[in-house]
Amino acid sequence: MTKTYAALLRGINVGGRAKVPMAELRTLLTGLGYGEVRTHLQSGNAFFTAVKGDEQALAAKISAAIEQHFGFPVDCLVRDHTYLRNVADACPFPAADLEPKQLHVTYLSRQPDPERYAGLDQAPFLPEEFRLGDRCVYLYAPDGLGRSKLGETLSRPKLTKGMIATTRNWNTVTKLVELTHG
Incomplete structure (x- = not known):
């Protein structure tokens, strides 16, 4: 069973530092195996579906992939609809x-x-x-x-x-x- 999550990235695309283009972020998340990937604004809000899982593990996986791809660390929180509501x-x-x-x-x-x-x-x-x-x-x-x-x-x-x-x-x-x- 899949669930929709929001990935909240901290401190990206602010003041010209920690640049993470949203198209690249979508490609990265899709490459991690997540479905229905989309983004909102340039400030680090991504949405995806995944098999129901641990939010901390999902966040750690995304953070590690971003650091490997972009070359700098980015803190990430992952939250589901119920929590956000x-x-x-x-x-x-x-x-x-x-x-x-x-x-x-x-x-x-x-x-x-x-x-x-x-x-x-x-x-x-x-x-x-x-x-x-x-x-x-x-x-x-x-x-x-x-x-x-x-x-x-x-x-x-x-x-x-x-x-x-x-x-x-x-x-x-x-x-x-x-x-x-x-």
């Missing part, structure tokens, strides 16, 4: 009332330790806010991620140490759900 549905902020550039999800390779975030006083960052979710962090940044001081703080190694973390805006979050739906 649950993350979107569990959003603690009123997504329907916000502009998509104001709401972001940082997908994480494992469940964040609440203790790491407990000492982070959100008051100085207001009206920006964050909430922890299932292997993710939700960020409300009314002026967008590029101007977000809280977003910058949340990406510091102290909070993300030992995890792969990659952020998507709300438009992409909903597109991930749509494009993994069987």
Whole structure:
């Protein structure tokens, strides 16, 4: 039985570094034996079908193939439709009332330790806010991620140490759900 997955690549095609052309990525994923391969945007969102498997193993296989083909490492997370739908549905902020550039999800390779975030006083960052979710962090940044001081703080190694973390805006979050739906 096959299942549709999203591969979320971290830090590619940003500022002229870690260039991964989407056509080459599609060819690479097809060469790994995945089916119905497609991409969305240039920032590292790929979709494919595979025999139902372990997301971490799929991500490791894709990361290794990218490094071998392109010559540089790229962190990758693989998530299925059910997980992506649950993350979107569990959003603690009123997504329907916000502009998509104001709401972001940082997908994480494992469940964040609440203790790491407990000492982070959100008051100085207001009206920006964050909430922890299932292997993710939700960020409300009314002026967008590029101007977000809280977003910058949340990406510091102290909070993300030992995890792969990659952020998507709300438009992409909903597109991930749509494009993994069987």
